[in-house]
Amino acid sequence: MLKSYIALEVRILLLTGVKTFCNCTYQDNGMLGSCPICRGEGTLSPQLNQIAARKAYTITKALNCTIVKNPPYEKNLSTPELPPEYSLSRLSLKLGTDGFMDIVFHRRRKHIRIAELRIEEDAGRLTHSGKETRMDYTTAGMPSLRLRTEADFEIGEEAEVFLSDLRRRLQYLEVIPGVPVESVIRCNAHVALAPYPEEPEGYVKLRNLNSFNFVRKAINTELNRQEEILEHGGTVLPESRIWNETKNTTESFQKRKLENRPKFTPLEKVPPFTPGPEILEALETFTVELPEPRRNRVMSQYGLTLPQAEFICDEKSRADYFEKTIELGGTPRETAQWLSSFVIKEFKRLQFTPITAPLTPVRFASILKMLSERRIHSGIAKQTITAVLEENKDPELIVKERGWEQLTDEKVISEIVHKIIEENPLEVKRVREGDARPIRFLTGRIMRETGGLAEPNMVKQILREQLSVSLVYVLSMGGAISGRIAEDGMVESGDERILKELIHQRMNNLESKIRFESIQVGRLLSEEIIPSDWAALITTITERINSGTANGIVVAHGTDTLPYTAPLLYWLFADAGVPIVLAASSTAPGTSNEAAETMEMAINLAVQEKTGVYVVHSGRVLSPLNLKFERIGSDGFRNWNMQKAIHYGSSLLTGLLEADQYVVTQLLEEAANAMCVIRIYPGLRSDYLTALMDQGVRYFFLELYDTGTAGFREGPYSLKRAFAMGRKKQARFYCTSQQEGLVDFSGYSTSKELWKEGAVPMGVYTTETVVARFLAASIIADSEQERDELMERAGPESLQ
Structure with a gap:
């Protein structure tokens, strides 16, 4: 049995505007710099600039690292040589060791060890255009934090989750303002396979992976490549490889030695770096509320579901925007629903953020208040939000100028309803005899009488009351x-x-x-x-x-x-x-x-x-x-799996369904044509599943044994081949149990194999309930990605 070993080396550009080990700015001196420190010459001692130091130590603390006291300045002997006009000092400071981050992938929590954090000068990056690979030195010399993990990852999806969580954490720390955090994160991955329980002799280095999606794809593709080599009796050579997105493969870049980790030598007669009192005090009083604690607090304080809280807390600015809106009078559930279903989508469409959008929390709360007071309905609320974003006007003014405010005076509406009832005795008689159809006619007459401004639900409520x-x-x-x-x-x-x-x-x-x-x-x-x-x-x-x-x-x-x-x-x-x-x-x-x-x-x-x-x-x-x-x-x-019956909660819809029967039919038929439910049994051939994939099936609902086990023994009856094909065809596997119980992929080696191959355990939900969720998500979601997210965010949290 082969075990995978994956470690990440992550570079985080700190964007201080000042060079790493001196006070030169890029604007003043360019990449070369005019001072001896920039050129690595003379007798002046380097000094980590205070802006970079504060940022770096804040990140070190947030990643649970042990702070290195008075770290010595070292030279990184592995830093590549740069052209003369981009000369670097090649200095390095180890700021932290023995850190960690916990991640969750497919409901399985994992402890990822962080070996060390160093601050160095950025050496530039590889860029790929067509068949050409070039070096981009634009960022050379910038302060760069290098994070190195232990080989605790097993699959590319775990690495992607780690990087997403790191992005979220950096965003909450607000150490890189003004740019998307993911744009300043680059990653190398070190990948190896070895027969369990042996340790790998060497790693293949995947270089300059500049998107989290590429990290996942490159790692999984490299694992498949190495597995194929080993299964055919070959040897995986240590080398550097780069990811070719066009061909969906890794390509050889250069050979490497078996042990090719950076080598450091301390600078002689140079005093170590000593953090100033401002940095030490900041570390002692570190009180930033990080994403996971904030998500848990938001759920507890505002009564949101896990999916709602995850969406709200995915970005700090979004969570701040949400909580500020609540302070100004928005109700938690309505605010969360409007943010997730419409507001954030409008922000993205018009290229706003919660910080830059003209729809401030004050204005958003004002719209929610008008909605709760039934002065406007949901359709007008959407139009008002868009108008505020496009015209930067107060929502109250927009509603007033355009005559969008509804008539909500109960006394006035009651008088109009009474008048319409008196004028239509035959229709009223039919209603009181049990025919409900005239109610629509009467409602239409009332709306016409009010110029369409009467609040529809109030009209219907008063009409029902007066008709008894x-x-x-x-x-x-x-x-x-x-x-x-x-x-x-x-x-x-x-x-x-x-x-x-x-x-x-x-x-x-x-x-x-x-x-x-x-x-x-x-x-x-x-x-x-x-x-x-x-x-x-x-x-x-x-x-x-x-x-x-x-x-x-x-x-x-x-x-x-x-x-x-x-x-x-x-x-x-x-x-x-x-x-x-x-x-x-x-x-x-x-x-x-x-x-x-x-x-x-x-x-x-x-x-x-x-x-x-x-x-x-x-x-x-x-x-x-x-x-x-x-x-x-x-x-x-x-x-099954239910101590107390559940009848109501949060549906997948946010608001009323806005699709006619023809559209809903098309969406359901497309979903049904793309899915298949399969009960796993001894002797199920893997090629049955691959044949279905060839016919266009991309969503499989697998009823597994017990808590989530299936055959992975090599041969025609192994699910492994089907999962390998599923990866290539981007199929999804949602796993339930044939028995009553929890599917969590723990306790068995075969269930861990399922997890590694990307199967999604659906917890305590039965097959029928999961299939129904898929069909509902297919009606609601605007994209396949949104449908996948709705499937993985199965809530209520537990039915047991």
Whole structure:
């Protein structure tokens, strides 16, 4: 078994404007410099400039390093020779040792040791253009912090996560203001494979990887190259290689000796560097709130979910912007939702940052206040945000000038509603007899009377109150609950008449308070559901919620595909403000009372609850998440990995769904065509999966054994070949368990292999719930990257 060893050597340009070991500036003296220190001549002693020292020591402290007391000045004998006009002193100071950063990749925490931190002069960088590789000396002489880790990484994804976390940490320290932090980070990677438990004899150095994405790709490609060489009996030669993004491969650059780490020699008769009192005091009183502690505090203080907190705290300026908006009156959840769903996207589109944007926290809080007071609706809020960013005007002024403010005076609206009711007695009579359709006509008349300025939800609420009706919509998705028994004893899909008769059998004392509109979404058995049927259901629910007439929605559904439909509705409507209840029966009406009793229970639940998604089956209320169909009968369904049923929380939507049925159908069909669910079994051939990839399948949902294990023994039945092909075709593997339990890829060597190959453990979620999340994310996400992020940010945190 081969084990991978990967260490990073990271260069961080500090951009002080002053050279590293003297007070020369680039503007005054260019790269060459006119003082003896720049040229490495004379008797003047070098002195680390104070700006660079403060920045470097702050980073050293933030990376948990042991500070080296009074470090001696050394010469780095490994620094390459530069052209005469770019001469460097080649000096180096070791500032810290034995540091660490903890990273998390695919829910697995790892401790990454930092061997040392040194401050040196930057020697320039390699640039690649077409077939030519050149040196760029623009930054030569700048203060550069060199961070060297131990060989604690195993795969490229870990290195990418480490660099992203480092970027975030540097950003929070505010030591490199004015430029994107990732633009001043460069990286070399040292990569080796060795038979476990042997240590590698030498490493291949991947040079000048100037993006985090390139680091991941280059490392993984190099691991594959070395593995292929070793498996064929060859020897991996120590050398430097560079990444060719166009060819997606590493290429040989120059040969290296087995041990080629930098060599240092101390400067004689030069006193060591002694940090001044200002630096020492700053180190003693270091109180910067770093990203992870801030994320945890934001979750606790403001009640945000983990995905929301991660998004808010990804950038310090964004987190500061969020908290300032809260101070000025924005509610945490609304502020977070608007930031993640619209505001930051507008910032990027118009090339603003939270610091430079005309939409200041004061103005953003003002818009949120108008929205909460129902002076504007969400569509106007979006237009106002864009107008503020484009015109740099106060939002109150924009709304006033353009006549966008809604009519929210309840007394005025009530008088208009009363007038419209008096003028339309026939429509009112139909509504009070149970026909909900005239409500839309009456609402339209009221809006016309107010010039379209009346707040729509207030209009609908007052109209319902004056008509003395509240509506529960009953939608039919077929199944046994609305089916019938044919002459041969087989269950056939039912129709609207059967469902209506079933409802009226159980109206009892609710008939005077509730009016029902039964809408036939589909006449089918649930096993016949296809993406277009889900699209019809989703858009129908969206229309009923948006109409403002729904106090609750009941979906009559079959049992076979209920574990997919229920979580799909949860991921879309968990916080919609209208309860959605799925009702399912194991038997058809006429064979038992189960269907009628289930409908009665579902309707009562829709009347009583305020929000959330619920499943009613055989007298029990179940959660839509992790719903498992285990057997035929009254106890056929159960929630896995759940101590307390979850019915409401944060959906993947931020706001109302804004897509018609045709668009939703297209999105769901594309997602279904690109995915496949596979139950792993002994003897599953790897080439089955690769054949599916050849057919365009890129998303695999793998039901693994136990806590997440699968066969990786070499041969045709090993998943390793499929994962290798998946890397090349950019496939994604989401892993669940065939048993009830947690998939965390710990405890077994095979599960660690899955983790190394990039599989995503989906924790306590069942296959059906994960597939439903993928379908919901496919509707919502604007890009594949956003869909992947929504999949990995599975929340609630735990169902157990």
